[in-house]
Amino acid sequence: MSEGRNGLEELSAEQYRTLIEETSDVVSIIDDDGTVLYQSPNSKPVKGWSRTALLGENILDYIHPDDRGRVVDAFETLSNEEEFNEEVEFRFKPKEGDWIWLATTGTMPDPDSPIDGFITTSRNITERKETEQKLKSQRDDLELLNQVVRHDIRNDLQVVSTYAELLEDHLDEEGKEHLKRLKESNEQAAELTVTARDLTDVILQSESDLEPIPLKTVVDREVSELQSSQPDAEFTVSDSLEGISVHGDDMLETVFRNLLKNAVQHNDKETAKVSVSADVDGETVTIRVADNGPGVPDSQKETVFGKEEKGLESGGTGIGLYLVREIVTGYGGEIWIEDREESDGAVFVIELQAAE
Numbered sequence: 001m002s003e004g005r006n007g008l009e010e011l012s013a014e015q016y017r018t019l020i021e022e023t024s025d026v027v028s029i030i031d032d033d034g035t036v037l038y039q040s041p042n043s044k045p046v047k048g049w050s051r052t053a054l055l056g057e058n059i060l061d062y063i064h065p066d067d068r069g070r071v072v073d074a075f076e077t078l079s080n081e082e083e084f085n086e087e088v089e090f091r092f093k094p095k096e097g098d099w100i101w102l103a104t105t106g107t108m109p110d111p112d113s114p115i116d117g118f119i120t121t122s123r124n125i126t127e128r129k130e131t132e133q134k135l136k137s138q139r140d141d142l143e144l145l146n147q148v149v150r151h152d153i154r155n156d157l158q159v160v161s162t163y164a165e166l167l168e169d170h171l172d173e174e175g176k177e178h179l180k181r182l183k184e185s186n187e188q189a190a191e192l193t194v195t196a197r198d199l200t201d202v203i204l205q206s207e208s209d210l211e212p213i214p215l216k217t218v219v220d221r222e223v224s225e226l227q228s229s230q231p232d233a234e235f236t237v238s239d240s241l242e243g244i245s246v247h248g249d250d251m252l253e254t255v256f257r258n259l260l261k262n263a264v265q266h267n268d269k270e271t272a273k274v275s276v277s278a279d280v281d282g283e284t285v286t287i288r289v290a291d292n293g294p295g296v297p298d299s300q301k302e303t304v305f306g307k308e309e310k311g312l313e314s315g316g317t318g319i320g321l322y323l324v325r326e327i328v329t330g331y332g333g334e335i336w337i338e339d340r341e342e343s344d345g346a347v348f349v350i351e352l353q354a355a356e
């Protein structure tokens with residue numbers, strides 16, 4: 001064999017033929033009218049037709065009517081630009097069975113080439129397309145479930161809460177004790193719908209541009225809402241949050257709602273005390289949510305974020321902190337837990353990108 005100009009071995013005609021015949025894709029030659037002039041030997045496993053069965057046939061006759069326009073456009077591009085780098089995907093009719101999916105790229109030979117026609121390379125992507133369709137169907141089902149959680153279930157729970165309030169004046173002491181448990185269960189169910197909604201939002205969330213979010217506005221709003229349900233807890237929001245904005249979206253509310261709620265619900269002191277502070281170092285904002293609870297053992301500083309257990313049945317902090325980490329990392333940030341230096345409790349530290 002001779003050495004090529006770049007030091008690579010040049011292939012003989014026989015080697016070129018073997019290369020085409022052994023490749024897993026189908027190499028075809030198609031003229032300007034769409035007539036098939038050549039197909040490599042593995043046409044049968046990829047396209048469902050033997051290599052000679054389609055010779056002389058117009059390839060468009062085997063392409064799904066809804067996809068022909070895109071294929072014609074691709075070949076027009078090929079005529080003008082000598083190649084199309086992006087694969088064109090279309091449904092193709094095999095000899096037997098239902099439509100299959102092919103992904104095809106093409107090139108236009110050099111005018112001096114002995115090949116007269118378009119050269120295409122095709123591969124079967126039916127399995128991938130079926131998986132994509134299944135995922136789309138699951139996503140549609142999840143969006144429907146999200147609507148049910150957001151509206152129907154929460155509306156029904158609100159009705160239960162309203163009638164529970166009306167019943168209170170009509171019950172004896174024993175009945176009021178049962179009613180108290182009913183209210184508590186109803187509140188827990190309402191919290192679960194919020195968590196399920198947030199989890200669904202995270203799963204369904206597509207990539208979107210983040211925008212500047214005023215930090216203190218978000219924290220103040222979440223503190224105000226939690227204070228109404230936890231009147232005995234003490235919250236302190238430092239003035240250091242004033243004027244700071246971070247890159248985020250509306251899911252940032254979920255981050256602080258879960259962190260603040262976690263600091264209160266898992267507090268073993270008579271009065272739960274929670275403070276929020278922040279500082280800026282260049283392009284990084286570091287936020288600290290500190291509490292006076294029992295703290296978090298070193299062995300659990302990772303597992304509380306649901307790294308191993310993500311289900312609603314998870315013990316400890318459940319799925320809330322898992323959501324927090326998913327959202328924060330989605331912003332390009334980080335979150336970890338530290339011990340309070342001078343007293344009991346834990347500090348949840350969040351680093352986010354500063355925004356103008």
